[in-house]
Amino acid sequence: MAALTETHHESYAWKSQNNRLGMWLFFISESFLFGGLLVSRFFLWGGTRPDLPQLVPLIITVVLLLSSFYMNRAEVAIAHDDRRTFLRSLLITALLGTIFFLGVLFVEWGFSFNEQGKLVLGNHIHPTDGVYGAVLYGMTGMHALHVLSGVILILILWNLGRKGHFSAKEHFGVEATAIYWHYVDLVWVVFYPALYLIGTPVAHGH
Amino acid sequence: MSSTVLVMILLPLAVGVGTLLGLLVLTRVMPGDPAMAKKGAAAVAAKAPAVPARGPQYEALTAKRKAGFRTGVMVLGLLGVLTVLEFFAAALGSTILMFLFMLAKGAAILYYFMHVTSVWRTEEAH
Structure with missing residues (x-):
């Protein structure tokens, strides 16, 4: 009986269940970080928001939702031993995540260097433009950092998958990365309306 | 470059990228299941029933x-x-x-x- 219990506790499914619980505890701790940022938005902006172009945020939102779909596709594929679809979907997810990250950095933030080689930020709004700039850059920056880490994790996963790791029975690494990626998507689902849709648009002094 | 830009953007980015590079190194040094590290896919395939x-x-x-x-x-x-x-x-x-x-x-x-x-x-x- 003791041997049976030991075997059960050493099983992949048992370990995965514990790891899964750990992942969700990590998400809860992350929620405090993003929740704090969200509270600062509503506390500092109230019923207003900076008057910003709407097209780019909408496009990058669609890109991120699409990436979540491909991540889910990758997870379903490996759960059914379809390695080709798994690897292809992972690459598409990483590509879409990179497009999102670069979209935030170069289009939304206007990240560039001027003639003197100095870093220039702010197509529409600067980080120093009072509470509007600080909150917008803080929230999008923290989220973009998570997107970047997600893309790196996906690429690590792709590399391992290419070498033959993971199977229909044992793929907790894929599951964990997929849940992380969907969590990043979930955060953006909340941040997008909070930053770009809710509130009366006001001039932000830039 | 203003100090605000440095603190708000570059520092968190540098910390994040550094952490992730560390993670990348860890996946190399500690690849997890020793059987998997030694035998790779063969170890998993041997355990999984063939469809x-x-x-x-x-x-x-x-x-x-x-x-x-x-x-x-x-x-x-x-x-x-x-x-x-x-x-x-x-x-x-x-x-x-x-x-x-x-x-x-x-x-x-x-x-x-x-x-x-x-x-x-x-x-x-x-």
Whole structure:
């Protein structure tokens, strides 16, 4: 009986269940970080928001939702031993995540260097433009950092998958990365309306 | 370059990239299951029962996989429709509607993509 219990506790499914619980505890701790940022938005902006172009945020939102779909596709594929679809979907997810990250950095933030080689930020709004700039850059920056880490994790996963790791029975690494990626998507689902849709648009002094 | 830009953007980015590079090194140094590290895919494949390339078992697996893909497409469609509705709710200036659409999108991601129910489901139910 003791041997049976030991075997059960050493099983992949048992370990995965514990790891899964750990992942969700990590998400809860992350929620405090993003929740704090969200509270600062509503506390500092109230019923207003900076008057910003709407097209780019909408496009990058669609890109991120699409990436979540491909991540889910990758997870379903490996759960059914379809390695080709798994690897292809992972690459598409990483590509879409990179497009999102670069979209935030170069289009939304206007990240560039001027003639003197100095870093220039702010197509529409600067980080120093009072509470509007600080909150917008803080929230999008923290989220973009998570997107970047997600893309790196996906690429690590792709590399391992290419070498033959993971199977229909044992793929907790894929599951964990997929849940992380969907969590990043979930955060953006909340941040997008909070930053770009809710509130009366006001001039932000830039 | 102003110190604000340095503190707000470059520092967190540098810390994040540094952490991730560390993670990358860790995956090299500590690849997890020693059997996996030694034998790679062969170790897993040896444990997993082989699924025949034809027959009812294969067809059942294919049907299950296709159903999984179909669910993904449906959830993506739902998220797309809700995003468009959210955008129109913003044009109407209805915060409550926007909030409701946001909640619906979040619930769909949590349930279908993040499999939140797997946290409290027992091993046998998988």
